[in-house]
Amino acid sequence: MGSQVIPGWTPEWKLDILKQYAVNVSESDYIVEIGTFCGRSAHAMLSASTAQMVCFDLWNWPDKTRKVGDHYQSIIGDTSQYYSMETCADNLREFGDRVNLMRAKSPVLPFEFDFRTKLVFLDGAHDFDTVYEELRLFYNLPGNRVIIVDDYGHSKYPGLTLAVKRFA
Numbered sequence: 001m002g003s004q005v006i007p008g009w010t011p012e013w014k015l016d017i018l019k020q021y022a023v024n025v026s027e028s029d030y031i032v033e034i035g036t037f038c039g040r041s042a043h044a045m046l047s048a049s050t051a052q053m054v055c056f057d058l059w060n061w062p063d064k065t066r067k068v069g070d071h072y073q074s075i076i077g078d079t080s081q082y083y084s085m086e087t088c089a090d091n092l093r094e095f096g097d098r099v100n101l102m103r104a105k106s107p108v109l110p111f112e113f114d115f116r117t118k119l120v121f122l123d124g125a126h127d128f129d130t131v132y133e134e135l136r137l138f139y140n141l142p143g144n145r146v147i148i149v150d151d152y153g154h155s156k157y158p159g160l161t162l163a164v165k166r167f168a
Contacts (some may be wrong), residue, residue, distance in 0.1 A: 003047065008077060042099065054102060055102065056106060123151070126160040128162055
């Protein structure tokens with residue numbers, strides 16, 4: 001299954017940008033995604049890289065109870081899929097043990113991040129406080145990394161944009 005079939009909001013052109021960054025992350029390093037949903041962007045990054053990936057989302061609903069197309073607008077991909085950790089795991093199964101799905105609310109994440117975290121894609125909560133704390137968490141790790149914040153500049157998420165501006 002290609003990432004274009006997996007439901008989500010990320011258009012192909014953004015997936016291509018994520019792939020361009022992911023291709024530079026080595027197999028001994030990590031890609032981190034906050035807000036994985038059904039795995040659309042995670043699939044794109046994993047397909048372009050040999051890196052390990054840690055994906056965080058709330059996945060609040062039990063499997064087979066919340067069909068994507070019935071509850072979310074402007075979805076790209078297969079809207080008959082369900083929003084659940086199980087669906088995401090199925091969508092990313094081809095990557096085996098390179099992917100680790102974790103149910104968590106950011107920025108309190110049950111994972112020990114270190115210098116091997118080389119690419120971070122923030123697409124979870126879009127409020128000022130959460131985004132600012134996520135930026136602080138990942139920026140202050142030792143070593144270098146790329147942090148990509150989705151929806152920067154979007155009129156619907158002024159808190160997210162302000163958090164990035166204040167942090168920078």
